[in-house]
Amino acid sequence: MRAARLDRRATFQSPSNTRATDGSVIEGWTTQFTVWSALEAAGGRELFENGKITAEYSHKLTIRFRRGILPSWRVLIPDGASPSTDRAYGVVSALDPDDGRRELHVALKEMPDGEPA
Numbered sequence: 001m002r003a004a005r006l007d008r009r010a011t012f013q014s015p016s017n018t019r020a021t022d023g024s025v026i027e028g029w030t031t032q033f034t035v036w037s038a039l040e041a042a043g044g045r046e047l048f049e050n051g052k053i054t055a056e057y058s059h060k061l062t063i064r065f066r067r068g069i070l071p072s073w074r075v076l077i078p079d080g081a082s083p084s085t086d087r088a089y090g091v092v093s094a095l096d097p098d099d100g101r102r103e104l105h106v107a108l109k110e111m112p113d114g115e116p117a
Contacts, residue, residue, distance in 0.1 A: 006036035010061060011076040011086075012069065029074065038062040039077060042107070059089060061106040069094040075108060 013029040020026055042058045061075065069091060076086040089108035097105050 005038045005062070006064075008037050008039050008077055010035055010037040010039075010063065012073055012091075013076065014070065014073050032073070033066075035063050035066075037077070058092070059108045059110065061089075061108055063104050063106065065096060065101045065104050069104070069106060074111065075106070 011034045012032045014032055016028050016030040018026050018028065038061070040060045040062075042060045046053050061077075071091050071093065073091045075089045075091060077089065079085045079087050088111045090111050092107040092109050094104055094106045097103065
C-alpha cells in the first residue's frame, strides 16, 4: 500500500448509550479511532420503497490493517466539497484482501441521515 494514496481522514465510531439525569437513555456515538484512508465509489442504485424512489450509494474505504471493526459502526469522512461537513457511512464489512495484514478494505453504505440502518 502506498501511503500517498491515504489522503482522507476517516473517523470510526461505535454506537453508545448514556443515561440522562432523568434516567432516560440517550443514544449516541463514541469515536474509536481516526485514521488516514482512501475512499473510492463502488457503485449505487435506486430503490422504489413505500411509494418513493430512494438512492443508495456504496463505497470502498482502504486503511492500514487493524482488527475489530464491526458492522454496527459508522465512519465519518469530511465532504470533499465542504471539508467542515462530515458525510456518514455505515460499515457493511471489513476484509483483508490478501491476508497479508497490511491493509483493510472496508465496504461502506452511504447514510443520508447519518444513521446506519
